Amino acid sequence: xxxxxxxxxxxxxxxxxxxxxxxxxxxxxxxxxxxxxxxxxxxxxxxxxxxxxxxxxxxxxxxxxxxxxxxxxxxxxxxxxxxxxxxxxxxxxxxxxxxxxxxxxxxxxxxxxxxxxxxxxxxxxxxxxxxxxxxxxxxxxxxxxxxxxxxxxxxxxxxxxxxxxxxxxxxxxxxxxxxxxxxxxxxxxxxxxxxxxxxxxxxxxxxxxxxxxxxxxxxxxxxxxxxxxxxxxxxxxxxxxxxxxxxxxxxxxxxxxxxxxxxxxxxxxxxxxxxxxxxxxxxxxxxxxxxxxx
Numbered sequence: 528x529x530x531x532x533x534x535x536x537x538x539x540x541x542x543x544x545x546x547x548x549x550x551x552x553x554x555x556x557x558x559x560x561x562x563x564x565x566x567x568x569x570x571x572x573x574x575x576x577x578x579x580x581x582x583x584x585x586x587x588x589x590x591x592x593x594x595x596x597x598x599x600x601x602x603x604x605x606x607x608x609x610x611x612x613x614x615x616x617x618x619x620x621x622x623x624x625x626x627x628x629x630x631x632x633x634x635x636x637x638x639x640x641x642x643x644x645x646x647x648x649x650x651x652x653x654x655x656x657x658x659x660x661x662x663x664x665x666x667x668x669x670x671x672x673x674x675x676x677x678x679x680x681x682x683x684x685x686x687x688x689x690x691x692x693x694x695x696x697x698x699x700x701x702x703x704x705x706x707x708x709x710x711x712x713x714x715x716x717x718x719x720x721x722x723x724x725x726x727x728x729x730x731x732x733x734x735x736x737x738x739x740x741x742x743x744x745x746x747x748x749x750x751x752x753x754x755x756x757x758x759x760x761x762x763x764x765x766x767x768x769x770x771x772x773x774x775x776x777x778x779x780x781x782x783x784x785x786x787x788x789x790x791x792x793x794x795x796x797x798x799x800x801x802x803x804x805x806x807x808x809x810x811x812x813x814x815x816x817x818x819x820x821x
Contacts, residue, residue, distance in 0.1 A: 552763055554756075556645050563652075573673075574645055575636035576602040577611030583648045584618055585666060587655045593618035601674045608634040624651075627710040639809065773807045 542714060550557075557568050563609050564582055572578060574629045578600045597614045617625060626647065632640040781795065795803075 538722060551646055551649060552767070553642060554760060554763060556642070556649060559649060560645070563661075566663075567674075571645060572638055574641050575633055576600075576608045577615055577633070578673075579600070580644065580648055581615050581618075582663060582667065583652055584615065586661050586663070587652055588622065589659070589661060589666070590620075592621055595666055598667075600667065617798045643809070711797060744772045756773070774804060777803060779806045 542791045553571055556571065558575075560566060560568055560579060560583070563586060564579065568574070568579070576599070578598050581593055581595060585595050594617070595615055597613055602611060604607050609630060612628055616628055619628070628644075629640065633644060707773070781800070802817070
């Protein structure tokens with residue numbers, strides 16, 4: 528499903544794998560998409576149904592190049608994903624974008640395939656977005672949506688819960704009676720004043736405790752989200768470290784100053800070396816599997 532129309536070298540769709548966008552990590556990509564489209568994606572694989580890709584293109588060309596009303600945001604099975612990619616392909620054809628959409632791989636929800644396509648979409652966006660105002664919620668309004676595509680969905684930033692207001696005890700203004708009591712009533716004894724004070728204190732403590740409970744729950748949830756983010760960053764760090772380590776090992780086996788690597792160096796031309804490096808970079812071992820052994 529690729530559009531094969533004439534595209535000049537200056538066309539924004541004609542970018543290579545060495546473009547800066549192809550070195551953008553998962554976390555940065557997800558933050559970019561969530562900010563641009565006001566979503567709450569937590570995984571690259573959630574883009575597999577094609578809806579996100581369609582709206583990124585709509586953000587670049589909001590003049591109706593892509594028929595966003597045809598996009599099925601709640602597509603869950605592979606056969607439901609395909610119409611979304613047909614809509615995307617039709618827009619590619621209109622724009623003359625010469626980019627292969629490997630639908631068979633993308634709809635399976637594999638990490639590496641969707642990561643690379645999302646990186647390409649960001650590269651296209653960086654080259655074409657004109658800085659115009661774009662309201663993503665309005666553009667997809669009226670459609671049935673996944674939880675992560677709704678305003679305030681999963682992962683959306685929570686506002687700080689408001690604390691219940693503590694009611695102040697009401698003080699009745701009365702004239703002192705002949706015996707110094709209020710309105711002639713006998714003055715309160717020490718035991719009565721003590722009981723009233725304890726009651727007021729308990730009521731105030733109850734209101735304060737309720738507010739603290741809400742605040743603690745919110746902080747625990749925020750801490751849990753921060754821990755999940757940290758775990759994801761550490762996994763991503765290990766993922767790229769293993770990639771670099773493999774390339775380092777490859778370079779050591781081709782050291783021209785090492786007699787032991789002379790034969791390997793003679794047998795490997797530049798093209799073979801480039802293919803080997805690309806194999807390491809783009810092989811399907813997402814951050815979820817990297818570092819599993821150590």
